[in-house]
Amino acid sequence: MPRRYGTGPVWWHGRFRGCGYRITAGREAILDALMTADKHLSAEDIYNKIHPAYPAVGLTTVYRTLEILVNMGLVFKFDFGDGRARYELVEGSKKSHHHHHLVCKECNRIIEYTDFINDEIELLKKTEKGLSKKYNFEITSHIIQFYGICDKCKKKG
Amino acid sequence: MPRRYGTGPVWWHGRFRGCGYRITAGREAILDALMTADKHLSAEDIYNKIHPAYPAVGLTTVYRTLEILVNMGLVFKFDFGDGRARYELVEGSKKSHHHHHLVCKECNRIIEYTDFINDEIELLKKTEKGLSKKYNFEITSHIIQFYGICDKCKKKG
DNA sequence: CTCAATGCAAATCTTTTGCATGCTA
DNA sequence: TAGCATGCAAAAGATTTGCATTGAG
Numbered sequence: 226m227p228r229r230y231g232t233g234p235v236w237w238h239g240r241f242r243g244c245g246y247r248i249t250a251g252r253e254a255i256l257d258a259l260m261t262a263d264k265h266l267s268a269e270d271i272y273n274k275i276h277p278a279y280p281a282v283g284l285t286t287v288y289r290t291l292e293i294l295v296n297m298g299l300v301f302k303f304d305f306g307d308g309r310a311r312y313e314l315v316e317g318s319k320k321s322h323h324h325h326h327l328v329c330k331e332c333n334r335i336i337e338y339t340d341f342i343n344d345e346i347e348l349l350k351k352t353e354k355g356l357s358k359k360y361n362f363e364i365t366s367h368i369i370q371f372y373g374i375c376d377k378c379k380k381k382g
Numbered sequence: 383m384p385r386r387y388g389t390g391p392v393w394w395h396g397r398f399r400g401c402g403y404r405i406t407a408g409r410e411a412i413l414d415a416l417m418t419a420d421k422h423l424s425a426e427d428i429y430n431k432i433h434p435a436y437p438a439v440g441l442t443t444v445y446r447t448l449e450i451l452v453n454m455g456l457v458f459k460f461d462f463g464d465g466r467a468r469y470e471l472v473e474g475s476k477k478s479h480h481h482h483h484l485v486c487k488e489c490n491r492i493i494e495y496t497d498f499i500n501d502e503i504e505l506l507k508k509t510e511k512g513l514s515k516k517y518n519f520e521i522t523s524h525i526i527q528f529y530g531i532c533d534k535c536k537k538k539g
Numbered sequence: 540c541t542c543a544a545t546g547c548a549a550a551t552c553t554t555t556t557g558c559a560t561g562c563t564a
Numbered sequence: 565t566a567g568c569a570t571g572c573a574a575a576a577g578a579t580t581t582g583c584a585t586t587g588a589g
Contacts (some may be wrong), residue, residue, distance in 0.1 A: 247568060268554080283563050283571050288554060290569095302517065304461040308579080309553065327519055336517055341509045348505050352498045353528065360493055361533035362484055370525045376518035404543060404588050425579080440546050445579060447544095463553080466578065 235298060244297060251282040255290045265303055265311035265335065301366065307333050325369040333379035345369065393455060401454060408439040412447045422460055422492070464482065464490050472523075482526040488535035503528065505529035 237256060238248055246252075254275040258266065266274070266290060272284045272331045291312055294300035303311045304330050316323045323346065327336040387464070394413060395405055403409075410503045412430040414516045415423065425448060448469055450459035460468045462485050475478045480503065484493040 228568065241562095245568090249456060249563070251570075271445060277510055278466055281571085285555085285572080286570055296433065302463070304463065306459065306461065327513060327517060327521070329519070330522070332507060336519065338513060338517070340512055341505075345509065348498075355498055356495060356528065357498060360484060360495070361536070362486070362493065362528075362530055364484075364528045364530040366489070366529045368525060368527045368529070369514065371519075372523045372525070373519055373521040373523045379518070379520060400573085402543090406544065406588070408545075438546085442547080443545055 226260055240297070240299070246293060251279065251286045252290050255278045255287055256294075259294075259300065259314050260313065260354045262313075264337075265313040267311055269309070271312070296367070303368070304334065305335060305370075306330075306372075325371075327371045327373070327375075329375035329378055330372055331374055331381075334375050334377070336375070397454070398458070398469075401444075408436065408443045409447050409531070411436045411439055411533075412444055413451075416451075416469065416471050418458065421494075422470040424466045424468055426466070428469070429490060439460070462492060463487075464491065482528075484528045486532035486535055487529055488538075490532055490538070491532050491534070493532070513527075 234318065235253075241248060247331040255271055258271045258274045262274075268284065268287045271291075272282070272287045275282055291300060293300070295302050295312070295329075299315055300312050301315050303313065303326070305311060305326070315323060321343055322339055324339045325342070329335075349367055349369075353367070356362060357364055392410075396484070398405060398409075408483070412428055415428045415431045419431075421487075425441065425444050429444045431437070434438055448457060452459050452469070456472055457469050458472050460470065462468060462483070479496060480499055481494040482499070482502065485497060486492075506524055506526075509523070513519060514521055526528045
């Protein structure tokens with residue numbers, strides 16, 4: 226069942242209703258799955274995670290809800306190159322910290338890192354400001370990912 | 383027909399043979415399509431581009447060749463979130479310059495920019511070095527992309 | 540001559556869509 | 565009660581794979 230992290234109203238309900246969307250059990254389950262996830266989940270991951278407790282929620286609803294969440298800016302959609310999208314709550318939606326990803330091209334392992342994140346953010350802000358002005362482009366998000374071979378795969382091969 | 387950019391041997395032939403791959407008309411056509419492209423092409427873009435001159439080359443071959451090129455590190459595979467991968471020669475493979483991308487979430491327009499690229503590269507190098515050491519992760523490439531709304535779409539509303 | 544490369548068609552797999560029904564507000 | 569939300573099945577699309585044939589070296 227959805228956790229409330231306290232006794233107040235669920236943090237996203239107001240925002241959800243404000244956009245004209247309804248609160249349903251399926252949507253609560255999906256948000257909860259994202260909130261309690263320790264990593265980026267695929268649509269199917271989410272489906273599998275909630276299915277035991279919410280067998281009535283189908284994969285279609287997961288996709289449809291994720292689309293809404295991404296459009297609302299509550300969730301970020303990632304592509305790590307393995308043909309399926311991953312979803313993660315945007316920082317600030319909960320206690321999460323800003324991070325970027327290291328992707329192993331061999332085993333597809335994902336490492337989140339926060340090292341140098343302050344330097345990165347500083348540069349990103351500067352770059353975003355400059356690009357916004359030059360191209361009159363309104364930047365809403367960014368991706369930084371490094372690809373390579375992780376330690377385990379280096380040993381193997 | 384494939385351009386040779388001069389009279390010497392084609393730059394990628396040696397590297398290709400060295401990996402045990404054969405040089406075929408289809409592969410020449412695909413490499414040429416990438417070399418003469420002014421932007422990232424999808425597999426189908428490449429297929430369409432070469433089809434008039436090489437009707438015998440099928441989409442399957444395009445995919446298979448691109449996979450080899452990506453694995454060899456000659457071509458970079460991008461995902462801009464519209465469900466189809468784009469391919470681009472790695473910088474250094476030809477005269478191209480290092481750049482990153484701005485992606486419009488409305489119309490999917492892609493803007494290449496090189497502004498701030500030196501600052502970005504400096505930070506990336508530093509970050510790569512630090513991450514390599516800390517995670518014993520061998521970094522081979524990176525992605526930086528900004529998402530948002532382009533000027534044209536902002537006008538539209 | 541050998542074995543990689545290829546075309547074609549079929550198979551996969553993820554994500555999307557149509558439609559009748561259920562449920563929130 | 566009005567419409568949004570949903571399940572299910574089918575559709576859509578991109579990419580991959582099986583297999584017999586072709587062609588580079």
